[in-house]
Amino acid sequence: xxxxxxxxxxxxxxSGDSHFAEMQCANNTMGPLFELQSSGMTHNCLDWIPDxxxxxxxxxxxxxxxxxxxxxxxxxxxxxxxxxxASPRVVLEVRGREGVQIHYQE
Numbered sequence: 001x002x003x004x005x006x007x008x009x010x011x012x013x014x015s016g017d018s019h020f021a022e023m024q025c026a027n028n029t030m031g032p033l034f035e036l037q038s039s040g041m042t043h044n045c046l047d048w049i050p051d052x053x054x055x056x057x058x059x060x061x062x063x064x065x066x067x068x069x070x071x072x073x074x075x076x077x078x079x080x081x082x083x084x085x086a087s088p089r090v091v092l093e094v095r096g097r098e099g100v101q102i103h104y105q106e
Contacts, residue, residue, distance in 0.1 A: 006033055012090060014080070019045040020058055021078065021094040022071040023103050034105065036092045038078030046073055069103050076102065 005011045009031050016039035024035040045054040058071045075097040083089045094103040 010090075012036065012080070012092065014078075016078075019043065019047075020054075020071050020073045021076040021103070022058075023068045023092060023094065023105050025068050025105075034092060036078050036080065036094070036105075038076055038094055040074070040076045042075070044073050044075060068105060072096070072102050 005013065006026075011033050013033070013035040015035060015037045018037055018039045020040060021038045022035075023037070026033045045057065049057070054073060058073065072094055076094050079091075079093045079095060081091040081093070083091070089106060092103075092105045093101055096102050
């Protein structure tokens with residue numbers, strides 16, 4: 001799957017169900033490949049495992065090796081805004097429980 005989408009320019013992968021949020025970016029021959037992962041509107045990994053284990057899981061098990069910013073483990077949701085026009089743009093955001101912007105990538 002990664003090989004297939006890597007051949008397409010300006011690709012964004014959307015994922016979730018991980019109980020934390022992150023943004024990753026991998027560079028390939030067609031340009032950047034972004035992933036927005038958001039999961040945790042009602043609960044997060046801190047709800048069911050201790051802080052130290054949750055952070056270990058995110059760092060070593062989920063392999064966040066191409067993260068743009070540090071993963072966010074509190075309650076969150078993601079937004080994607082597409083601005084059409086002569087030069088279309090996509091804005092990826094992770095927002096916290098009160099809707100406050102945590103991560104932003106344009």
